[in-house]
Amino acid sequence: MAAAAGTSAFSRFINSPVGPKTIHFWAPAMKWGLVIAGLGDLARPVDQISIRQQVSLAATGLIWTRWSTIITPKNYSLATVNFFVGCTAAYQLARVALNKRDAPPAAAETATAATTAA
Secondary structure, three states: OEEEEEEEHHHHHHHHOOOOOOOHHHHHHHHHHHHHHHHHHHHHHHHHOOOHHHHHHHHHHHHHHHHHHHHHOOOOHHHHHHHHHHHHHHHHHHHHHHHHHHHOOHHHHHHHHHHHHH
């Protein structure tokens, strides 16, 4: 019946304000690369994680998640990808925080070893 009206669901998708003819479709599609890279970094040792990079990814992910629901047209695919960018970065930051909390203080051990050796 939609085809009889002259516009199929596929045609509406192609010509929509957030369809593949616009940047609103392709920017979120390419941004999934950041999520994939973040998931790949889960195998990286915690001492090699850049805290500044993860803070900036978490902040921009969460800020853009909110912004993409305010702009016109609402871009839920952009909101979704930014949510996952923020989540993967926040998870990495949690890994760093837990590692720092659970790791014995290296400076205190070195100072103790130096005083006992003397």
